[in-house]
Amino acid sequence: MQIKLRAKKPFSLSSVIHSHGWARLSPFDYDDEKNSLEYTIHLKNGRTVHLQIEETADGVVIKSKSNLGTPEEEEITDSVTWMLALNEEFSEFYELARREPKLQHVEDKAQGRLLRSPTLFEDTVKTILTTNTAWGGTIRMTEAFVNQFGDTLPEDTSRHAFPTPNEIAKTDEETLRNDTRLGYRAPYILQLARDIVSGELDLESMKDIDLPTEDVRKKLLAIKGIGNYAAANLLMLVGHYNYLTIDSWAFKMVSHEFFGGKPISRDEVEQVFEKWGKWKGLAYWLWDWSYPAEQ
């Protein structure tokens, strides 16, 4: 099966893959040499299908060894369009970025799109797994979570789809804590899954870009385990860029870049990017920082 999809220009699959760390988290995989992204997806009808996504002149082509029906192809089309943000428009941001030397690269590299998962449940779980741990811990916990609870790909049992809220809601805190080794995050993720299954939380409706940012942020902050950093990260993923993902690294980078390395407050980090308005999160994220290069 092959599905060709068009992307709004400019587009670069490589820039989406490397937009943040998601491509390194299961069930994503990627190959820089082939410039391809892989993902094992759980379809609504229960099938698990492996996808390989490659760049074309107009956008991407999705390849799969599975034979799929029309509804399945439509679901995959919708999912990949969302995951790669194929329809997102960044011309307004590029117009502003052209005037900033530290953002000169973004239009040439077609940066701005952030790789996301098919469901906000997956992105929320992964975001919780990035908090209060090193990146290696996030990779380990995500892999354990996917391998332990996700549906197996029939033709390759080493691959699994990301678990559904239903699959997680059936387990218990002790298993997530001691077997999956999610630590204190276990009750947060269990509660998240159970709230979705019970209908108390409609996470996927927050993907609607027309919802006011503040409303979405308030709902995200009400989820246990989601604080300022995690909410900002999830807001970026659903297309709201007016909050900064301020983590411990942000203080180092902003201090080094704008304050001569002296200790700075959260407000000072915010003030630096205030002029970028609704694009401030993206300006911060794509900034050509001098701090890491000089370390």
Place this chain on the structure above:
DNA sequence: GGTAGACCTGGACGC
């Protein structure tokens, strides 16, 4: 509204 301490894990380090 602001702050201190606890949460949990893995890696780095010293012995």
Place this chain on the structure above:
DNA sequence: GCGTCCAGGTCTACC
């Protein structure tokens, strides 16, 4: 090999 320390966001209790 073992013990200790530390980094990493969020929550809760307290002021």
